[in-house]
Amino acid sequence: MSLDGFSMSPLALELNRQLAGGRIDKIFQPNKNTIMIWIRQPGETFRLNITINAAQPYLNLSSQSMENPAAPPVFCMVLRKHLEDGRIAGIAQHTLDRIIFITVDTRGPQGAIISKTLVVELMGKHSNVILVQNDTIIDAIRRIGQETSRVRQVSPGRRFCLPPGQNKVNIMQLSSGAFAEKVKASQTGQLAKAIVNTGQGIGPLTARELAWRAGLPAGIAVETLTPADVLSLAEAVDSIVTPLQQGLILPTVVTGPDNRLLAIAAFRLEHLAQYSSTEFATMSAALEFAGKLALKYTPPEKDALTKLVATELTKLEKKLTAISEELAEAAKADKYRKLGDILMANLYSRPGDTLDEITLNDLYSSQPDQTTVTIVLDPSISLLENARRYYTKYHKLKRAQTSLEEQISRTRQELQYLASVEIALENADRSAEVADIRSELTAAGYISKSPKRRSAIRPSRPLKLTAPDGTEILIGKNNYQNDEITFKQAQLDDIWLHTKDFPGSHVILRTGRQHPSADTLALGAQLAAYFSKARTSANAPVDYTKRRNVKKPSGAKPGFVIYSAQKTLYVTPDEAYIEQLLQQEKSGN
Numbered sequence: 329m330s331l332d333g334f335s336m337s338p339l340a341l342e343l344n345r346q347l348a349g350g351r352i353d354k355i356f357q358p359n360k361n362t363i364m365i366w367i368r369q370p371g372e373t374f375r376l377n378i379t380i381n382a383a384q385p386y387l388n389l390s391s392q393s394m395e396n397p398a399a400p401p402v403f404c405m406v407l408r409k410h411l412e413d414g415r416i417a418g419i420a421q422h423t424l425d426r427i428i429f430i431t432v433d434t435r436g437p438q439g440a441i442i443s444k445t446l447v448v449e450l451m452g453k454h455s456n457v458i459l460v461q462n463d464t465i466i467d468a469i470r471r472i473g474q475e476t477s478r479v480r481q482v483s484p485g486r487r488f489c490l491p492p493g494q495n496k497v498n499i500m501q502l503s504s505g506a507f508a509e510k511v512k513a514s515q516t517g518q519l520a521k522a523i524v525n526t527g528q529g530i531g532p533l534t535a536r537e538l539a540w541r542a543g544l545p546a547g548i549a550v551e552t553l554t555p556a557d558v559l560s561l562a563e564a565v566d567s568i569v570t571p572l573q574q575g576l577i578l579p580t581v582v583t584g585p586d587n588r589l590l591a592i593a594a595f596r597l598e599h600l601a602q603y604s605s606t607e608f609a610t611m612s613a614a615l616e617f618a619g620k621l622a623l624k625y626t627p628p629e630k631d632a633l634t635k636l637v638a639t640e641l642t643k644l645e646k647k648l649t650a651i652s653e654e655l656a657e658a659a660k661a662d663k664y665r666k667l668g669d670i671l672m673a674n675l676y677s678r679p680g681d682t683l684d685e686i687t688l689n690d691l692y693s694s695q696p697d698q699t700t701v702t703i704v705l706d707p708s709i710s711l712l713e714n715a716r717r718y719y720t721k722y723h724k725l726k727r728a729q730t731s732l733e734e735q736i737s738r739t740r741q742e743l744q745y746l747a748s749v750e751i752a753l754e755n756a757d758r759s760a761e762v763a764d765i766r767s768e769l770t771a772a773g774y775i776s777k778s779p780k781r782r783s784a785i786r787p788s789r790p791l792k793l794t795a796p797d798g799t800e801i802l803i804g805k806n807n808y809q810n811d812e813i814t815f816k817q818a819q820l821d822d823i824w825l826h827t828k829d830f831p832g833s834h835v836i837l838r839t840g841r842q843h844p845s846a847d848t849l850a851l852g853a854q855l856a857a858y859f860s861k862a863r864t865s866a867n868a869p870v871d872y873t874k875r876r877n878v879k880k881p882s883g884a885k886p887g888f889v890i891y892s893a894q895k896t897l898y899v900t901p902d903e904a905y906i907e908q909l910l911q912q913e914k915s916g917n
Contacts, residue, residue, distance in 0.1 A: 330385055330452060330864075330903075331615070333424040333529020334499065335594035338577045339387065339611040340421035340428055346389065347374060347416045352432065355412060357404035358394035363457055363469070365407075367416060377616075378448055380455035380469065382864045384622045387428055387448055388615035403457075406467045410434065410444055410459060417443065422490065424498055424529030426450040449491065452864030460488045496528040500573060504565035508558045512550055518847070519553070519561075520546035524900075532902035533591050538564045540599035546905075547796075547847045568595050579614035581606045581621070584907065589621040591904040600908065630762050633769065634753050640774060641746050648739045655732040661725035666692050667703050668718035671711050683707055745772075745885045748831040751861050752806035755833070760788035764808050768886055790817070793855070793909055795848040800838040803855055807887030810834040811880070814889065820876040823849070825856040826889075828869035828896060832860020834887070836875070850899060858901040867898040 331339070350367040357363055363378040377390035400408070414434040421428055430446040444466070447458040459466040465486050472482040479492060499507050507527065514522045523535035530538075539546040541564035544557055553561075571577065572594060582591040582600045591597055592614055597605065608614040674688050683705055690701040705714050749765060756762050764787060769775045790813045791803040802817060804810035814824060814834050823837040823844055835856040837844050844852070853870040862868035873894040880889050 330383075330450065330531075331426070331592055332531030332534055333421070333426045334527070334531070334534050334572075335592070335611075336426055336428070336450070336529065337421055337424060337500070338572060338575070338579075338594045339615075340419055341575075342611050343376070343387070343389070343428075344419040347376065348418055350374065350416045352411050352414050352416070355404060355407045356394070356396045357401045357407075357469075358396050360401070360469075362394065363404070363407070364390070364394060365411075378457055379619070380448075380450070380457060382453040382455065384619065385426075385450040385452065385455040386615045386619065387450065388612040388619075389610075390612070390616055392616070403467055403469045407446075407459065410461075410466060411446070414444070424500065424527075425491075426529065427490070447488070451491070452866075454491070456482060458482060458488065463488050494528075496526060499527040499530065499565065499569060504562040504569065505559075507565055508562040511561065512553050512558050515551060517549060518547045518850075519544055519550055520902075522550045532900070533593060533597070533904040534568070536902070536905060537593070537595070537597055537599050538568065540564075541567055571595065577611070579608040579611045581608070581614050581618050583621060584910075587621065588907070589618055590907045592618045600904075603908075629766065630753060630756060633762065633765060634750070636769070636774065637746055637750050637753060641743065641750065644739055644743050644746065648736065648743065651732055651735050651739060655729065655736065658725045658729040658732055661722050661729060664718045664725065665722040667701075668715045668722065670701065671703065671715035671718065675711055675715070678711065686711075741885075741888075744831065745888065747861070748807055748887050751831045751833075751859075755805045755859050758788060761805055764788050764806050768807055772885065791910075795837075795851050797845055797848055799844060799848045801848075801852060801855065802836040802838065803859055804834045804887075805859065807885070810887040814875065814878060815880060818875040820874065822875045823852065823872055824875045824878050824891070825852045825870055825872040826891075827856050827860040827862050828871045830857075830860045830862040830865075830868070832856060832862065834889075835859075850897065853897040853899045854901050854906060857899050858903065858906050863901055863903075866900045868900065870897045870899055871895070872897065 347367050347369070350369045352365060353368045353373065354366040355363070361379060361381045365376040365378070367374045367376055375390045375392075376387070377392070378387050379385060411432050411434065414432040417431040417433045419428060419430050426449065428448040428450070430448065432444050432446065434442050434444060436442045442461070444459060444461045447460055449456045449458070456468055456470045458468040465482060465484055465488050467484050468482045470482070472480065474481055480489060497507065497510060511519070511522050511526045514526050519539050520532060520535040523538055524530055524532060536546045538561065542557070542560040544560065577594045578596050580593055580596055581589070582597055583604050583606070584590050590603055591600055594611060596607075606617065608617065670688050670691055673691060678686070684707055685702055685704050687700050687702045690699060693699055693701070705711070706717070749769065752765055753762070756765060766775065770777055788806070788809065790809040791805055793801045793803065795801055802813040804813045810833065813836050818824065818836045819838070819840060821839070821841045823839055825835040825837070826832065833856060835852050837848060837852045849872065853872065856870045857863065857865065857868040860868070871891070871894040873891055877893045878889050878891045
């Protein structure tokens with residue numbers, strides 16, 4: 329559960345108020361996702377915590393100590409070199425984006441002031457910490473090459489550029505009435521989505537709160553809004569924006585019945601009033617509390633299985649690289665056949681040559697300026713035997729090429745399968761679900777069958793939710809459950825959903841022969857994205873089709889299917905709303 333840009337604005341002001349002018353004393357990197365900076369102010373030392381975990385990235389002043397590795401990571405050493413003993417010149421948010429600039433002044437060799445900026449980007453799986461000087465990147469905690477992103481590369485020496493903008497308006501710099509009118513004019517569809525698409529830094533949580541305070545359904549179509557509805561929306565915007573502009577914030581963390589983190593914001597969340605809310609004096613305190621809640625209960629054996637799957641994935645990735653290199657070599661097979669042909673064509677013109685190499689007319693050249701080719705020979709044998717060697721190498725590589733292509737296909741399928749197990753482990757929060765995954769890995773040969781009798785755990789059951797319109801939704805949280813809901817529980821005319829190009833859960837909308845409403849279809853797509861590797865993605869692609877178009881190939885591993893006649897929706901999972909649905913289901917509401 330991450331903080332949106334709107335609620336991040338008072339956090340930036342809070343950090344600037346407390347840290348500006350302070351001296352950077354120590355810098356640590358306890359793990360790959362966390363930077364801890366100790367900052368001295370007169371009579372007090374603050375610990376600035378920067379966490380870029382994809383599920384919950386945040387920045388706050390922390391009271392916690394963390395164990396540090398014996399040898400600091402490279403990025404930590406870069407930060408120490410450039411920032412230690414520097415003074416915090418200022419901390420500011422970039423518009424209402426989830427980007428914080430920490431400007432640090434350091435002394436140069438002749439005592440001149442040199443300004444450097446630590447750019448903290450808190451954007452789900454795209455979160456990063458980048459050290460910049462004069463618009464040039466010194467280094468980043470996550471380097472991003474062209475193979476990862478063609479839009480924006482982040483690596484030492486490159487020019488720093490901000491993530492692509494989205495052409496939204498700043499709700500803090502626009503009258504509430506003008507903002508409400510822009511939402512109405514957006515023609516985006518549902519109200520909450522229109523609010524998100526109109527305002528900078530407004531996430532689904534804030535959008536739902538605005539709809540609630542306006543007395544409007546979050547899913548109402550914006551084109552149906554009346555002038556009175558637009559006025560109500562403007563008043564709702566005022567009720568949240570005005571206090572923030574006046575510095576009157578109310579940092580709030582909302583938890584469910586099992587003390588699970590549901591939401592965090594800089595204001596009271598009235599649309600979640602049925603849940604427990606805790607209010608804090610500062611945003612930092614709220615974020616620290618939320619960070620502790622995010623460390624959920626982990627069922628026994630989950631960590632061990634997660635480590636096992638990660639190890640197997642690493643092995644397979646190395647294997648795929650090695651096989652791909654062999655295949656690239658095998659792809660040269662035809663070259664050796666051609667060399668053999670050229671030697672055979674010259675046997676009688678140069679029968680007695682025993683050379684290390686020979687230059688002959690190239691029978692296959694299509695270039696006027698490249699009419700000859702030099703061929704490496706074994707001088708201890710004749711031209712005929714050299715030709716035969718090239719033919720032998722050709723046939724060997726051709727056979728290998730077919731075998732290697734098959735190995736690559738199998739390895740990719742295995743990688744895809746283990747990626748689905750990995751996401752199932754991430755989603756598993758019950759011992760029965762972990763036991764299912766262990767059984768699956770044992771059946772697949774990744775774990776040896778133990779002769780020791782294990783204590784019986786009842787098989788886990790797929791997740792069942794009810795959409796606001798009453799449609800039953802089934803979610804498979806592991807591959808066994810995916811097969812169960814898709815091939816045993818779903819009817820042929822039910823709607824089946826799954827993220828496109830991401831491992832994740834199968835989702836079934838029990839609609840029978842009825843077409844689902846747009847809201848229910850969108851909810852199903854959000855659930856498919858939420859229970860997948862695309863959970864923290866914006867505009868995650870989700871395919872949907874009728875269950876009758878989903879097939880399981882003979883001999884396929886659990887959870888693997890092929891499907892046709894699909895359409896694709898693009899959704900951004902609303903984590904707070906989905907967590908709210910999950911909590912309602914658990915509590916029987």
